[in-house]
Amino acid sequence: MNKAWQNLEHADSNTVFQEPFDAVEQREKLVQGGHLHWVHYLVVGLSLLLTLGAWHYSKQQVLQKVQQQFDREAEQTIELIKERMALYENALWGGVSLIDSNQGEVSYQQWSAYAKSLHIEKTYPGINGIGVISYATPRQLPALLQTIRQSRPGYQIFPEHNKNEFWPIVYIEPEQLNHKAVGLDMAFERNRYAAVIKARDTGTAQLTGPITLVQDAKQTPGFLFYTPFYQQGKKPETVEARRQYIKGATYAPFIMRKLMQGTLAAHKRHVAVHISDNSHELYHDKQTDPKPMFKKQVTVPMYGRQWRFDIRSNLSFRQAVDSQQPNFILAGGLIIDGLLLGLFILLSRANRTALSYADKMTSDLEIKTRNLEKSNRDLEEFSYVASHDLKSPLNAIKQLVGWLEEDCSEFIPDSSRGHLKLLKQRSERMMTLLNDLLAYARIGSLVYEREEINLRELSADIFTFLDAPGEFSCTAPDVKLKIARTPFDFVMRNLISNAIKHHDKGRGKITITYRQKMGFHQIRVQDDGPGIPPALHKKAMEMFQTLKPRDQVEGSGMGLAMVNKFAEHQGGSIIIDSDGGRGTGIILLWPIENTTT
Amino acid sequence: MQSHGEEVTLFLVEDDDIDAMAIERSLRKQKIANPLLRAYDGAQALEMLRDGTVAKPYTILLDIQMPRMNGLEFLTELRKDEALADSVVFILTTSEAEQDIVQSYYHHVAGYFVKNEAGANFCNCICMLDSYWKIVHAPV
Numbered sequence: 001m002n003k004a005w006q007n008l009e010h011a012d013s014n015t016v017f018q019e020p021f022d023a024v025e026q027r028e029k030l031v032q033g034g035h036l037h038w039v040h041y042l043v044v045g046l047s048l049l050l051t052l053g054a055w056h057y058s059k060q061q062v063l064q065k066v067q068q069q070f071d072r073e074a075e076q077t078i079e080l081i082k083e084r085m086a087l088y089e090n091a092l093w094g095g096v097s098l099i100d101s102n103q104g105e106v107s108y109q110q111w112s113a114y115a116k117s118l119h120i121e122k123t124y125p126g127i128n129g130i131g132v133i134s135y136a137t138p139r140q141l142p143a144l145l146q147t148i149r150q151s152r153p154g155y156q157i158f159p160e161h162n163k164n165e166f167w168p169i170v171y172i173e174p175e176q177l178n179h180k181a182v183g184l185d186m187a188f189e190r191n192r193y194a195a196v197i198k199a200r201d202t203g204t205a206q207l208t209g210p211i212t213l214v215q216d217a218k219q220t221p222g223f224l225f226y227t228p229f230y231q232q233g234k235k236p237e238t239v240e241a242r243r244q245y246i247k248g249a250t251y252a253p254f255i256m257r258k259l260m261q262g263t264l265a266a267h268k269r270h271v272a273v274h275i276s277d278n279s280h281e282l283y284h285d286k287q288t289d290p291k292p293m294f295k296k297q298v299t300v301p302m303y304g305r306q307w308r309f310d311i312r313s314n315l316s317f318r319q320a321v322d323s324q325q326p327n328f329i330l331a332g333g334l335i336i337d338g339l340l341l342g343l344f345i346l347l348s349r350a351n352r353t354a355l356s357y358a359d360k361m362t363s364d365l366e367i368k369t370r371n372l373e374k375s376n377r378d379l380e381e382f383s384y385v386a387s388h389d390l391k392s393p394l395n396a397i398k399q400l401v402g403w404l405e406e407d408c409s410e411f412i413p414d415s416s417r418g419h420l421k422l423l424k425q426r427s428e429r430m431m432t433l434l435n436d437l438l439a440y441a442r443i444g445s446l447v448y449e450r451e452e453i454n455l456r457e458l459s460a461d462i463f464t465f466l467d468a469p470g471e472f473s474c475t476a477p478d479v480k481l482k483i484a485r486t487p488f489d490f491v492m493r494n495l496i497s498n499a500i501k502h503h504d505k506g507r508g509k510i511t512i513t514y515r516q517k518m519g520f521h522q523i524r525v526q527d528d529g530p531g532i533p534p535a536l537h538k539k540a541m542e543m544f545q546t547l548k549p550r551d552q553v554e555g556s557g558m559g560l561a562m563v564n565k566f567a568e569h570q571g572g573s574i575i576i577d578s579d580g581g582r583g584t585g586i587i588l589l590w591p592i593e594n595t596t597t
Numbered sequence: 598m599q600s601h602g603e604e605v606t607l608f609l610v611e612d613d614d615i616d617a618m619a620i621e622r623s624l625r626k627q628k629i630a631n632p633l634l635r636a637y638d639g640a641q642a643l644e645m646l647r648d649g650t651v652a653k654p655y656t657i658l659l660d661i662q663m664p665r666m667n668g669l670e671f672l673t674e675l676r677k678d679e680a681l682a683d684s685v686v687f688i689l690t691t692s693e694a695e696q697d698i699v700q701s702y703y704h705h706v707a708g709y710f711v712k713n714e715a716g717a718n719f720c721n722c723i724c725m726l727d728s729y730w731k732i733v734h735a736p737v
Contacts, residue, residue, distance in 0.1 A: 389662075391691045395712060396615035403622065 030358065033351035040344045047340055051333025058326040066313075066320050070294040073271045074311040078300055081275075084259070085225075085302065088127055088252055089205045091118055092227040095130060095250035100233030104247045106132060108151045108171055115173030126259035127252050128213065131172030133186060133196065133226070134248040141166055156183050163187040167196050169251070180215040181253060192224060198304055199226040200246045201239050206304040210280040213253050221282045222255040225303065256283040270317055274310040282307070288314040293321060383438045390434055398427045429550060436558035440543065440565060448484035455479045455523070459512050462493045468500045471507030477514045481521060483590065487566040491574075492525075494559045495586050499527035501555065502548070502584075520572065521590040526583060533580030540576060563588075605730045606655040609635045610642040610671065611689075612663045616712065620658065620689075623723040631730075638663040639671030646681055656726065659706075661690040661697055669697070672704035689722065 098114050099106045115130050124130075136144045141157075148155045148170055157168040167186035172178040186192040195208035208224045216222060230236055230245040256275070260283050272285040272292070292312035300307045401424050409417070459476035468474075474496060481488075499510045511526045532540055532547065539545050541564050546557040560574075563586075567574050570590060577585035607624070611617045617635055624633060634651055636642035642659075643666070645651050661668035668688065675681050688701045688709040701709050707729075710722050 392613055392616075392662075395691060396613065399615055399619050 027355070027358065030351050030355040034348055034355050036344055036348055040348075044337060044341050044344070047333075048337050051330065051337060054333060055326050055330035058329050062321055062323050062326060066317055067294060069320070070271065070313050070317060071296070073269065074296045074298070074309075077269065077271060077273055077311060078298060078309055081259075082300065082302075084126065088124060088225055088254075089227065089303070091124060091127075091130060092205060092225060092250045092252055094118075095132070096227050096229045099132070099229045099248075099250070104229065104231045104233060106171075111171045112173055120174065126254065126261065128215065128222070128255055128258065129172045129174060129178040129181075130250065130252050131178070131181070132170045132248060133167050133251050134170045135200070135246050136166045136168070138164065138166070144168075152182075157185050158183055159185065159188045161185065161188040163193070167193070167249075170248070172253075178215045178253065181213070184214055186224075195224065195304065196226050196228075196249055199228045199249055200242055202304075203228060203230075203235065203242055204303070207302055209305060210256075210277050210282050213255055215253070216255050218255075220255060220257055221280070222253060223277075223282070223305075225252045225254065226250070259283075260285075270314060272312045272314050274312070276308050276310070277305050279308075285314075287312065288316075289318055293317055379441055383441050386434070386438065391431065394427055394431055394434070398424060398431075401427065429554065429556075432554075433556045433558070436556040436562065440558055440562050448486045450482050451485040452480060452482050453485055453488070455481060455512065455514055458489065458492060459496065462489070462496050463510075466493070466497050466500060469506060472500055472503075472510065473508075474510040474512070476512035479514050483521065484570060487570055488590065491563045491566050491588065492523075494563045495525040495588070498559055498586075499525060499529060499584070503527065503529040505529075516592065517589075519592050521588075521592055523588045523590065524577075524585050525588070526585040528583045531578040531580050531582055531584050532576055534578070537576045537578075541574075604631060604654075606632045606634055606651060607726070608642070608645075608651050608655045608657045609633060610639065610657060610663070610668070611635065611660045612637050613660070616660070616689075619712075619719050620723070623719040626720065627723050627727060629723065629727055639666030639668060639674070641665075642671055643674055643678075646675075646684075647678075655684070656730070657684055657686040658689050658726075659686050661688060661692050661701075669700050669704070672701070672706070676704055687722075687726070 095111075095114060098110065102110065111132055118124065118130065120127055120130060134144055144166075145155065145157070157166060165187060169181050169184045169186075172181050175182070186196045189211065191209040191211050195206045199206035205225060205227045208226075210221045210223060212219050213222045226249040228242070228249045229247050230242065231247045232245075234241075234245050236242045236245050260273070269285075272287045272289075274284040275282040289312070292314065294313040294317065296309075296311045298309045298311070300309060401420055404412075405417075405420055405424075412420070456476045456478045459474055463472075463474040496510060499508065509528050511524075513524045513526070515522050536547055540547060541560050543558060543561040545561075546555050550557075564574050567588060567590065572588065572590040574589070575587040577587055607620075609617060609620055611620070621633065624631070634645065634655075636645050642657070659668045659671065663671075666674075668690065672686065675684055675686070686704075686706045688697075688706050689712055690697070690710075691712055693711050698709050708725075712719065712722075
C-alpha cells in the first residue's frame with residue numbers, strides 16, 4: 001500500500017501507470033505472438049508445397065511404375081508371339097528336314113507320322129495344322145497328280161488360275177480340320193502366291209499377308225507360314241539355283257485368333273493387342289479401356305512381313321494407377337498442414353488470450369492505481385484541510401483562553417483559573433493528536449535518500465535535543481550506517497523519548513546496541529523503566545493507544561504506531577521485548593539494502 | 598513607527614476574526630501604532646489595493662486558506678499586476694505544508710510564518726515586522 005503510494009508520488013504525472021520497459025517489451029512479444037506472421041505462413045506454405053510435391057512425386061512414381069509395367073507387358077506380348085512363330089518355324093523346318101532326308105520326297109504316311117509326333121494340339125496351340133505344298137510346272141503337273149492319286153484317289157487341284165506354275169497343297173495334318181485345304185493351289189491368290197515365291201527365292205521361312213483360310217468357317221483373318229525345300233535336299237545359294245531346284249514347301253495355316261489364344265491364353269494380359277499387316281487387321285483384343293492410358297505402336301518384321309503391333313493398356317492399368325498411395329500421402333500431408341495451421345492459430349489465440357488477460361489485469365491495476373491515487377490525493381487534501389481547518393479553531397480557542405487568562409486574571413476565581421488551565425492543556429493535547437495523526441498519514445508519501453550516519457552521534461543529538469532530566473543517560477555504539485536518515489531519525493527520537501517519558505523513576509539508563517542480522521540492521525533500544533506486560537504489547541503498537549492515562553503521561557498514543565509504520569514502510573519492523581518486569585527493549589529491524597525504490 | 602520617514606501600513610489579509618484580533622493585540626502590546634487595514638480574502642484585498650484604499654508604503658500579512666480567493670491565488674494576481682508587483686508580502690498561516698511554503702517563496706514572499714503556537718509567536722512575528730520596517734528599505 002505504502003509502496004503504491006510512493007510509486008504514485010513519483011510516477012510521471014502524465015502517465016497513469018508507468019510500465020517498466022521489459023513489461024512493455026513482453027507485451028510487444030505477446031502482441032506479436034497474437035497474430036500469425038509471415039514465418040507461420042511460410043512454414044505452412046512450405047509444408048503444403050512439400051505435401052503437394054510428395055503427392056506429385058508419388059503419383060509420378062506410380063505412373064512410371066505402371067508405364068514400365070506396360071512396356072514390359074507390351075514387350076512380353078511381342079516377344080511371346082515372336083517366340084511362338086520361331087517354334088512353328090522349327091516345326092516346319094523339321095518337316096523340311098524330313099523331306100530333305102527323303103531326297104525331296106515324302107509319302108502321306110510319313111507326313112502323317114511326323115505331324116502326329118509333333119502333338120500339334122498340345123505343343124503348338126494356335127497352329128491349325130502342318131502340311132506340304134508341292135511345286136509343279138504345267139509340264140510336271142500330271143506326274144505329280146498321278147503320284148498323289150496313288151495314295152489319294154480323286155485328288156483335285158483347285159481353283160483354276162492362269163499362272164504358269166502350280167503350288168498345290170498335297171498333305172495337311174490333322175486332316176479332318178483342314179480337309180478343305182487339300183488340293184488348294186497357292187498360285188490362285190496373290191498373297192499366298194507372293195509369299196511362297198519369296199520363300200522359294202530366299203530359301204527362308206516366309207509368311208503370307210492376311211488371308212482368310214478356306215478351312216476357317218468363321219472367315220476370320222489368318223496367314224500361312226512357308227518353309228521351302230529343294231530337290232534332293234539341296235540348299236541352293238543363289239536365287240537362280242533356288243528357282244531351278246525348288247521342290248515345294250512345308251506350310252502351316254494359322255487362324256490369327258487361335259494363334260493368339262494359343263500363344264497368350266495362359267498369360268493373363270493387361271494389354272489389348274491389335275495386330276495388323278499392311279493396314280489389314282490380323283487380330284484385335286477386346287478393348288476394356290475406352291481411353292487407354294498407355295499406347296505403344298511397334299512394327300515387327302515377321303518372316304518377310306511387317307506386323308504392326310498397336311498395344312494399349314486396359315482397365316487394370318488404370319486401376320493400378322488409381323493406387324491410393326499418393327492420395328494417402330496427400331491426405332496425410334494436408335491433415336498435418338491443417339494441424340500445423342491449427343496449432344499456430346491455437347498458439348496465437350492463446351497469446352491473444354494471455355494478452356487480453358494481461359491487458360485486463362493491467363487495466364484493473366490502472367483502475368486500482370487511479371483509485372489509489374485518488375484516495376491518496378483525497379488523503380492529502382484531507383490532511384491539508386484538516387491541518388488548517390481543524391487547527392484554526394483550536395488555535396483560536398487557545399488564543400482566546402490565553403487572552404482570558406491575560407485580561408481577567410484578577411477577576412476570576414481560582415477554580416475557573418484551573419479550568420482555563422485544563423482547557424489550555426486539552427487544546428494542546430488535541431493539537432498534538434492532530435499533528436501526530438497528520439504525520440502518521442504522511443508517512444510513506446515520501447521517498448528518503450539514504451545517508452551515512454553515525455549511530456552514536458545521532459543518538460546523542462536526539463538525547464540532547466529531548467532535554468532529558470539530568471539523571472538520564474544514553475549510550476550507543478560507534479557504528480556507521482547508510483540509512484534513510486529522516487525516518488530513522490524520527491524512529492530513534494520516538495524510541496528514546498518514549499524511554500524517558502514513560503520512565504517511572506526520575507533517573508534511568510538507555511542503552512542502544514547494534515548488530516547486523518540476515519540483511520537487517522538490528523538496533524535495540526533498552527531502558528530500565530517499568531516494562532510492558534506481554535499482553536499489552538499489541539495494544540502499545542496501535543494508534544491512539546496509551547498504556548497510562550494521558551493526564552499522567554502526556555502523549556497522543558501515536559508514537560509507537562508511527563515508529564512501526566515508518567519501519568514497515570522502510571521494509572523493516574519493530575518488536576517489543578519486555579516481560580512486564582523491569583525494562584523495555586524495543587528491537588528495530590531495518591533492511592540494510594534499500595528495498596524501497 | 599517610521600520607515601525612513603514614512604508610516605508603513607500593515608495590510609492584513611485574513612478571514613479569521615480571532616487571528617486578526619490576535620494581530621491587533623500583539624500590535625497594541627508592542628505599542629506599535631502603524632495603521633492596520635484588513636481584507637477578508639484575496640479578492641477584497643486586490644480591490645482595496647487597486648482602488649488605493651491601501652496606500653503605499655504597506656506590508657501585506659497574508660493568510661493562505663481563505664474563501665473566494667486564497668493567498669496563493671492572490672499572490673499570483675499581485676505579481677502579475679505591474680502596479681502591485683513590488684509589494685512586500687509575509688505569509689502568516691496555519692499551513693505547514695511543504696508545497697505551500699515552496700509556492701509562496703516562488704511568488705517572492707519576504708517570509709513565511711506558521712501561526713500554530715499563537716500568542717508568543719504572534720508577538721515574535723510583530724516584533725520582527727517592527728524591526729524590519731526600521732531597517733529595510735522598501736520601494737515607495
